[in-house]
Amino acid sequence: MEKDGRFRLKSAYNLVVEEEDNAPDRCWKDLWKWKGPNRIKHFMWIVLHGRLLTKKELTRRKITTNSHCNLCPDQEETIDHILRNCSKARVVWDKFQSRTVANSMSLPLQDWLMINLRHHDTATEFGIIIWQLWKQRNEEVMEGKVFSKNGLFARIQAWFNIVRNAQENVQLTSTSNPPAGQVRNVSWDPPLEG
Numbered sequence: 027m028e029k030d031g032r033f034r035l036k037s038a039y040n041l042v043v044e045e046e047d048n049a050p051d052r053c054w055k056d057l058w059k060w061k062g063p064n065r066i067k068h069f070m071w072i073v074l075h076g077r078l079l080t081k082k083e084l085t086r087r088k089i090t091t092n093s094h095c096n097l098c099p100d101q102e103e104t105i106d107h108i109l110r111n112c113s114k115a116r117v118v119w120d121k122f123q124s125r126t127v128a129n130s131m132s133l134p135l136q137d138w139l140m141i142n143l144r145h146h147d148t149a150t151e152f153g154i155i156i157w158q159l160w161k162q163r164n165e166e167v168m169e170g171k172v173f174s175k176n177g178l179f180a181r182i183q184a185w186f187n188i189v190r191n192a193q194e195n196v197q198l199t200s201t202s203n204p205p206a207g208q209v210r211n212v213s214w215d216p217p218l219e220g
C-alpha cells in the first residue's frame with residue numbers, strides 16, 4: 027500500500043499500461059469508423075480489449091468462485107462463450123447468419139470481431155447483436171429477467187430499426203444544405219429502452 031497519492035496513481039497507470047500492452051490498437055481506426063450508438067462502440071472497445079467482466083474474469087479477480095455459464099454448466103463463461111459458443115448465442119447467430127461475414131464463425135475471437143467490424147454492409151448490425159447478447163445475459167443474471175428466443179430476436183430487430191432510422195435521419199439532415207463551414211455532430215444515442 028502506498029501512502030502517497032502520486033505513487034498510487036503511478037501504480038494504477040502502470041497496471042493499465044501493462045494490461046494494454048497486448049491490446050489490439052490496430053482496431054482503433056475501424057472502431058472509430060463504426061456507425062452506430064456510442065454506447066455500443068464503447069462496449070466493442072471493451073470486448074476488443076478483453077475487458078468484459080465475464081464470470082471467468084470475475085473468478086480470476088477472486089470476486090466469485092463459479093466461472094461457469096448459467097446455461098451451459100460444463101463451459102466457462104468467457105467472452106468467446108458469451109458472444110459465440112453459448113447455446114443462446116448459437117441460436118441467435120443461426121437466426122442472424124447474414125449479419126456475419128460468411129465462414130467467419132470459426133476464426134479466433136479477435137479476428138472474427140475485426141473482420142466483422144470492417145465489413146461495411148453488416149458491421150452495424152453485427153455490433154448490435156453482440157451488444158444485445160451481453161446485455162440480455164446481464165439482465166438475466168442481475169435483474170432476473172427471462173428472455174425467450176423470440177423475445178431476444180425481437181429486441182435485436184427493434185435495435186436494428188432504431189439505429190437504421192437514426193442513421194437515415196442523420197443523412198437526411200446532412201443533405202439539407204448545412205451552413206458552409208459548419209461541423210456537423212453526427213454522434214447520437216438512441217433513448218434507453220423502457
Ligand SMILES: [Zn+2]
Pocket residue numbers: 095096097098101107111112113114
Ligand atoms: Zn453458455
